Amino acid sequence: KAGVTQTPRYLIKTRGQQVTLSCSPISGHRSVSWYQQTPGQGLQFLFEYFSETQRNKGNFPGRFSGRQFSNSRSEMNVSTLELGDSALYLCASSIQDSVLGQFFGPGTRLTVL
């Protein structure tokens, strides 16, 4: 069974631009969560989707948003990019509507110049 896939793997943007990242969960998984990983703050929860509904959101500004489609694929969007948004963005999926048994993708490395 294929794992979680994320596209693109690498992105370079400039301040003020916006970016969209994509995540395809493991087949049959309906829950998708997004995390931001930086050297300073570590792994931080962004938001979680289940059945196209955002169930909860971490402590991030409104510039960070996401959505989930009927096939469970998910996208996250960051508008008005700041230098501090440079990070590895990780997507994780699980079968049920919880964080139990989450499997992570390889991440998208975003660099903001």
Next chain:
Amino acid sequence: GENVEQHPSTLSVQEGDSAVIKCTYSDSASNYFPWYKQELGKGPQLIIDIRSNVGEKKDQRIAVTLNKTAKHFSLHITETQPEDSAVYFCAASGSGGGADGLTFGKGTHLIIQP
């Protein structure tokens, strides 16, 4: 919200020896505690997890113990091998497996010396 502390930040052990990584959590309602291994350039890989109704769980050379009273849990790796070298993260689910996401520790860089 949940807060997870992880120690040590770096751990160097001789190949064949055991390694122990410890974490504490703050939310007594948390009831799910996974451990992840992250290798360079890859996403975290779930290696073992434990729920709060269990005190210990083993999977070959890896074991996790949980002390709910003290709110701490530990990862034990026995007979370490070079491929065990990686960064290990503990995590806790702040609302008992619900939609709050996982709260992660800062990570432990495990180095296996040949």
